[in-house]
Amino acid sequence: MSKIGIKDIASQSGVSSATVSRTLRSPELVSEDTRKRVLEAIKATGYKPNRFGASLRTQKSGNVVVVMPDITNQVNAGIIRAIESEAHKAGYCVLLGDTQNQEEREQHYADMVTSGQADGILIFTPNLPFSLKTDKPISEQLPPLVNSCEEIANDDIYKVVIDNKAGARTAVQHLLDLGHTCIAAVMGPKDTPSTLDRLAGYKQALTEANIEINRNLIIRGDYRTESGIEAMEKLLRLRHRPTAVFCFSDDMAIGAMNTLREYDYRIPQDISVIGFDDISYSKLMYPKLTTIRQPLEDIGRNCMRVLLEQLRGNKPAQKITELPFELVVRQSTGPVPR
Amino acid sequence: MSKIGIKDIASQSGVSSATVSRTLRSPELVSEDTRKRVLEAIKATGYKPNRFGASLRTQKSGNVVVVMPDITNQVNAGIIRAIESEAHKAGYCVLLGDTQNQEEREQHYADMVTSGQADGILIFTPNLPFSLKTDKPISEQLPPLVNSCEEIANDDIYKVVIDNKAGARTAVQHLLDLGHTCIAAVMGPKDTPSTLDRLAGYKQALTEANIEINRNLIIRGDYRTESGIEAMEKLLRLRHRPTAVFCFSDDMAIGAMNTLREYDYRIPQDISVIGFDDISYSKLMYPKLTTIRQPLEDIGRNCMRVLLEQLRGNKPAQKITELPFELVVRQSTGPVPR
DNA sequence: CTGAAAGCGCTTACAG
DNA sequence: CTGAAAGCGCTTACAG
Numbered sequence: 001m002s003k004i005g006i007k008d009i010a011s012q013s014g015v016s017s018a019t020v021s022r023t024l025r026s027p028e029l030v031s032e033d034t035r036k037r038v039l040e041a042i043k044a045t046g047y048k049p050n051r052f053g054a055s056l057r058t059q060k061s062g063n064v065v066v067v068m069p070d071i072t073n074q075v076n077a078g079i080i081r082a083i084e085s086e087a088h089k090a091g092y093c094v095l096l097g098d099t100q101n102q103e104e105r106e107q108h109y110a111d112m113v114t115s116g117q118a119d120g121i122l123i124f125t126p127n128l129p130f131s132l133k134t135d136k137p138i139s140e141q142l143p144p145l146v147n148s149c150e151e152i153a154n155d156d157i158y159k160v161v162i163d164n165k166a167g168a169r170t171a172v173q174h175l176l177d178l179g180h181t182c183i184a185a186v187m188g189p190k191d192t193p194s195t196l197d198r199l200a201g202y203k204q205a206l207t208e209a210n211i212e213i214n215r216n217l218i219i220r221g222d223y224r225t226e227s228g229i230e231a232m233e234k235l236l237r238l239r240h241r242p243t244a245v246f247c248f249s250d251d252m253a254i255g256a257m258n259t260l261r262e263y264d265y266r267i268p269q270d271i272s273v274i275g276f277d278d279i280s281y282s283k284l285m286y287p288k289l290t291t292i293r294q295p296l297e298d299i300g301r302n303c304m305r306v307l308l309e310q311l312r313g314n315k316p317a318q319k320i321t322e323l324p325f326e327l328v329v330r331q332s333t334g335p336v337p338r
Numbered sequence: 339m340s341k342i343g344i345k346d347i348a349s350q351s352g353v354s355s356a357t358v359s360r361t362l363r364s365p366e367l368v369s370e371d372t373r374k375r376v377l378e379a380i381k382a383t384g385y386k387p388n389r390f391g392a393s394l395r396t397q398k399s400g401n402v403v404v405v406m407p408d409i410t411n412q413v414n415a416g417i418i419r420a421i422e423s424e425a426h427k428a429g430y431c432v433l434l435g436d437t438q439n440q441e442e443r444e445q446h447y448a449d450m451v452t453s454g455q456a457d458g459i460l461i462f463t464p465n466l467p468f469s470l471k472t473d474k475p476i477s478e479q480l481p482p483l484v485n486s487c488e489e490i491a492n493d494d495i496y497k498v499v500i501d502n503k504a505g506a507r508t509a510v511q512h513l514l515d516l517g518h519t520c521i522a523a524v525m526g527p528k529d530t531p532s533t534l535d536r537l538a539g540y541k542q543a544l545t546e547a548n549i550e551i552n553r554n555l556i557i558r559g560d561y562r563t564e565s566g567i568e569a570m571e572k573l574l575r576l577r578h579r580p581t582a583v584f585c586f587s588d589d590m591a592i593g594a595m596n597t598l599r600e601y602d603y604r605i606p607q608d609i610s611v612i613g614f615d616d617i618s619y620s621k622l623m624y625p626k627l628t629t630i631r632q633p634l635e636d637i638g639r640n641c642m643r644v645l646l647e648q649l650r651g652n653k654p655a656q657k658i659t660e661l662p663f664e665l666v667v668r669q670s671t672g673p674v675p676r
Numbered sequence: 677c678t679g680a681a682a683g684c685g686c687t688t689a690c691a692g
Numbered sequence: 693c694t695g696a697a698a699g700c701g702c703t704t705a706c707a708g
Contacts, residue, residue, distance in 0.1 A: 005701060016679045021703055031677055046469065048453035052399070053701030056390040056684045063433075072419045072618075077410045084409075084436045088443065093450070095401075096434040098422045105426065112431070115386035116685090131384065225622060254622050261624060280410075284563060284592050286599060286624035343685060354695045359687055369693055391685025394700045454701090678708085684701105692694085 082300025120144035144310035168201025228255025268334030287331035420638025458482035506539025566593025606672030625669035
């Protein structure tokens, strides 16, 4: 590998390293003549300024870190892609932090901001990996930061959200409208804000319809397919089987549908299934999955924009950017049997 | 945000900055007493060494870049996850380069190595984004680098591969074994090495079975679901419809199955479908997709290991690491009709 | 428009 | 075991 430095370019084009730097950073300060000469030398050698030298001097890294529990997940993948695209446009690079649900790794990635390796951070987990002192305003203690998907319990943080409770309520209402009264819920991971909100929405919709909440119909999951499979198996064993199942994620709904097919249930004639997310595979399932759509690309794009705003030294207009969800009715839900 | 530097720690614990640095990098060189004092100050302040200072000095960034065409893709997502995990274990951070098939972006990410921002690069596209001079051995001109998934046409590069041709041949052989003779192929993007190899395997299997290659049965796709849908629509219009379809990716196979269901074909009774990749959703389809499994996690892990080897200054034992594929027979393939 | 010089925050031979 | 000092490669006020 080459190790051409700014000095090489300087001597090759007969100017000082200051002028080389200016040619790159503020070309308008350099005479056309010199500029040309310098640019030529740069091109000939393939010189790329060493980012560390520059960063050390400017105290800016040009990076942002993304902290996510699992990028394999289609929801997260969709979001990160929009982030990357938006970051790239603004000249930032994305450092990928897949935490695999380990706190230690979360901390590790947060430290990249503390150590100056990234200028800002996007957090998709419910924990704030920075220690706060109570005697100072929080905004002064935190780096540029945006939180999404799993809300951190702190009102001073910039967030991009959807209304999970209303989304869940809409899902259940859709089922109620179809005549279902025995509606199961397959939850996400214990105590995650998104699951808590969706559960609240589920309960609210039932309560409003004067239907009693039945604990047996509420199953714990973890948003992944496998847990949807298991949850459905449990539900099928119940004496009073549900006629409809609201899964808090599409992945779990997909798992649930697999179980139903396995035991020869017809969807939706025997049992309706509705998901949450609208990942790209949902419309490709058999039957096509009815779900609550999260605007993944928009979430990613907005996260990055709010972060960029902070990175530029501005205060974003609002702490919370709320994006709309949407009920997408497809084929996996239908009228209650009989 | 805090800006605690090594000097702050030094003065707080009454030692020189050299000793602070040593406490962190080579604690065995520091007396237990001093070490304790320094560590305490570090803990109390939450000091994190500035990476740029260190990197500038050591000429190591501790980062690796991953250049991929689309991380939303389940194949890539699976691979990158293993990479990230392996990198993290070795103390490296992953810079994510989603090129979205733009050459400019590919170059951009490659420049991160040239500019010292990353110590090594993992390339999953068929282009080498480094200019080579013919008068020097290639190995001296390239940074630590590993290529996978889409082979770069250069024998001096470290690669992690599967035998795409043999994989495709196995897929078609499976179909032949079931009695099919009219077998369509849905290819990936034009001129990509993986598609060329799989096409060669498809042709070889047919030729070996004394079946003539029929151009009408070979459809161009791009590995994505949408193109599988379109390809299947084309095939269904043919006077002599195929009884089996080999899609060069699972995503396309999933699209093809959707089209078949749309027009009331039964899979596999009317038409068999086989994919390539074995992404996690394939086993969740209806019917469950028969496919050629790529060991995604293994690919990712091996890529990183071969890169790590180079990063440590060693020469990896072999230029090419070949991993096994596997035919996974599920429900989407069956005997030829009649 | 250009150059000399300082300094960003670290690490590490060198000397003691 | 520890410190003083040099230097990694840049950028940018300052002076001219």
